Amino acid sequence: MRGVDAEFLSKTPLFRGVTPQEVNEMLGCLAARPQTYEKGDLVWVEGSPVKSVGIVLEGGVRVEGADVWGNASVMGSFSAGELFGEAFAALQDEPLLTNVVATKTPTRVLFVDVTHIMHSCPRACAYHARVAENLLASVARKNVRLTRRIRDAAPKSIKGKLLAYLSTQSKLAGSSEFDIPFTRQQLADYLGVDRCALCTVIGELEREGKLTASRRHFSLPVVAARR
Structure with missing residues (x-):
């Protein structure tokens, strides 16, 4: 895919264990699309449905929550190579509880349609199954971290x-x-x-x-x- 470094993607959590050549072959199948933002731009808006997972290619994003009085709090941040939005993308019918904001100029994010990850293409390639496994593992790891945070707090x-x-x-x-x-x-x-x-x-x-x-x-x- 033009403007997307397949070798870089092969080292990210979603494509771990997949070669750069295989990544290139999969991007079209996964309906992947890159998007560029400036600092302060909203990547996702609270209450909106999420159908894709995001991979930060460059820059970074911050997850922000706010109460009805407008008091904001930072829930997390993601930098180049990190994956975000997995749980909401997998559910699809669960509205986003936070805003996701670009923290640098430029910030580039690759969005990958989760439906295309979970449902194999007609080629049924082995590395497609690996990406689905990686997605599940990423959700599980974040759930473990959340459990630790709840215990610590x-x-x-x-x-x-x-x-x-x-x-x-x-x-x-x-x-x-x-x-x-x-x-x-x-x-x-x-x-x-x-x-x-x-x-x-x-x-x-x-x-x-x-x-x-x-x-x-x-x-x-x-x-x-x-x-």
Whole structure:
């Protein structure tokens, strides 16, 4: 497909295990179409039906939720190579709960019709089945991440939320020392708390000897002592 790098796509979650040549052969079959946006453009609008999954080719998109008073919150973001919209595209009759906004100029997104992914073409090629499997795996991975987030955010206090999150990260890393993927602001957004209050709690826990923190690096002495 013109303007679309098949080798780049072969490394994305949706086309993992598919060669660049096979990707090129599939794009027409999947009714794939690239679209370009400028920063601030709406890629998808809350309440609209979604029939395609999106792959960010360049730039990035942000998922935003807003209440009836207009208070917006960032639900997530996706950069080049990442896939978004899988769950809503698979359901099709479920209206989108958020806005999806381009965060850079230019932002290029490749939309792939999910119906064409789930229903094999007459050629019934093996790599078409692989793409369908990849789509299911992507939905499953995001469901697991959502489950972790719900568990991390379940405690009522900021301290409880933070310790639950750090406990999860320690287990995933298999170590009492680990790096998290968030800045302080991003961590506060993830946990749904105020950044200043979060920093205060981190300082308190450091003074209590329950953790040490340096930017994105954390250490949990209690966990280390139990090993």
